[in-house]
Amino acid sequence: MAGFAELGLSSWLVEQCRQLGLKQPTPVQLGCVPAILEGRDCLGCAKTGSGKTAAFVLPILQKLSEDPYGVFCLVLTPTRELAYQIAEQFRVLGRPLGLKDCIVVGGMDMVAQALELSRKPHVVIATPGRLADHLRSSSTFSLKKIRFLVLDEADRLLEQGCTDFTADLEAILGAVPARRQTLLFSATLTDTLRELQGLATNRPFFWEAQAPARTVEQLDQRYVLVPERVKDAYLVHLLQRFQDAHEDWAVVVFTSTCKTCQVLCMMLRKLGFPAVALHSMMKQKERFAALAKFKSSIYRILIATDVASRGLDIPTVQLVINHNTPGLPKIYIHRVGRTARAGRQGQAVTLVTQYDIHLVHAIEEQIGKRLEDLQVEEAEVLEILTQVNVVRRECEIKLEAAHFGEKKEVNKRKQLILEGKDPDLEAKRKAELAKIRRKNQRFKEHVQQTLGHRGPPKPPPRAEGEGEA
Numbered sequence: 001m002a003g004f005a006e007l008g009l010s011s012w013l014v015e016q017c018r019q020l021g022l023k024q025p026t027p028v029q030l031g032c033v034p035a036i037l038e039g040r041d042c043l044g045c046a047k048t049g050s051g052k053t054a055a056f057v058l059p060i061l062q063k064l065s066e067d068p069y070g071v072f073c074l075v076l077t078p079t080r081e082l083a084y085q086i087a088e089q090f091r092v093l094g095r096p097l098g099l100k101d102c103i104v105v106g107g108m109d110m111v112a113q114a115l116e117l118s119r120k121p122h123v124v125i126a127t128p129g130r131l132a133d134h135l136r137s138s139s140t141f142s143l144k145k146i147r148f149l150v151l152d153e154a155d156r157l158l159e160q161g162c163t164d165f166t167a168d169l170e171a172i173l174g175a176v177p178a179r180r181q182t183l184l185f186s187a188t189l190t191d192t193l194r195e196l197q198g199l200a201t202n203r204p205f206f207w208e209a210q211a212p213a214r215t216v217e218q219l220d221q222r223y224v225l226v227p228e229r230v231k232d233a234y235l236v237h238l239l240q241r242f243q244d245a246h247e248d249w250a251v252v253v254f255t256s257t258c259k260t261c262q263v264l265c266m267m268l269r270k271l272g273f274p275a276v277a278l279h280s281m282m283k284q285k286e287r288f289a290a291l292a293k294f295k296s297s298i299y300r301i302l303i304a305t306d307v308a309s310r311g312l313d314i315p316t317v318q319l320v321i322n323h324n325t326p327g328l329p330k331i332y333i334h335r336v337g338r339t340a341r342a343g344r345q346g347q348a349v350t351l352v353t354q355y356d357i358h359l360v361h362a363i364e365e366q367i368g369k370r371l372e373d374l375q376v377e378e379a380e381v382l383e384i385l386t387q388v389n390v391v392r393r394e395c396e397i398k399l400e401a402a403h404f405g406e407k408k409e410v411n412k413r414k415q416l417i418l419e420g421k422d423p424d425l426e427a428k429r430k431a432e433l434a435k436i437r438r439k440n441q442r443f444k445e446h447v448q449q450t451l452g453h454r455g456p457p458k459p460p461p462r463a464e465g466e467g468e469a
């Protein structure tokens, strides 16, 4: 099998890989690194935990070492924690270069970021919202000369999810040069392939691992059918069972909303579990602190919303529990991908209520695999049911008394004022944008209906390890 040197990487980068314990390139690295070094745009679709980050960091560092200047590369990613994680990979692999990076994410000091940007860092790693804010409000830096634009979790950046990045992306794309190399990576690229292809037009190279399933083999995927009202007792039971069976353990529990996330965290702590929450209603500093404490095993359980479902690389995680069944198969793929990374074993357990069975079928169809039934001692769950439900109710009351949701609104307004914006004007602007988007969507649907008889355009041909897009 080819080593890093055979991919065309310089000896100093090969040595960096060796020092970090990366012995052999993973398939996505084997496929994408040579194409990127050749100067081609690249769309890389590979399973979670398969080393996509190094697949773009390594060739970018090589090109940067040949012609170092700032700003050389811009990386966009959907979450703040992910931005820090990517920056860390750049820093560690790029140490011999004396790499200067700058992280531009929301929830952190904007003035300090503007100052850092003005110092021409080699690499800027950003979430779209905050970077677009900088572009709109300051002229102390320019992205006009970047050689590389990377969209990590590219499908998420382009889809219109609960955070819609499209307006910010437009602003950013208007600020980068047309002549550049564009690199798009995700474990679930195919849904937005057509939009992504519009961004990568320079001899695009499409790489996708051909495999029967879209989740990794080392992942044991289970479900438990539970009535809605006993769900929390099942969660507690599963966590207790896991804790009893393992010395060294780490579990991520995914929840549907910030409020559930917070309530479950409070409930688990009251029941004696070492749990910490991560959701978007927390202050950014608290988010980073929670993640750091989980990574260093101070807390063994991370209760998170989907803000943690993509990209986070915490090798110690052995179990992912879905407290709710994800509404979209791709969310399931990313969530369960927080375990069984880089060849390790892992387990995912999804709590499924009677109302979610159709969602499980959709997940199974998409991932190309059946979820197995997990055997649970029902009697043991029923034993703790009353206690769990009482504690949960107490926590809910406490949270309501603390005006949980309202704080977010106040914080949002405060943040906008700090950023020099008028909160009321912003709300109006957002409402107008939503209106335009709805109108565009209706128009798109109308056009699609009109053209429906022609059938959808065909996706590009693909082959393992090589392909054109």
Ligand SMILES: Nc1ncnc2c1ncn2[C@@H]1O[C@H](COP(=O)(O)OP(=O)(O)OP(=O)(O)O)[C@@H](O)[C@H]1O
Pocket: 021, 022, 023, 024, 025, 026, 029, 046, 047, 048, 049, 050, 051, 052, 053, 054, 186, 187, 310, 311, 312, 313, 315, 337, 341, 342
């Ligand atoms: N060649 C390699 N050999 C061994 N480990 C590797 C190699 N390349 C990367 N890794 C490690 O694999 C882990 C997962 O890599 P990475 O976070 O890039 O995955 P990913 O494909 O981006 O996953 P996701 O889709 O979840 O974001 C990291 O801890 C990384 O250090």
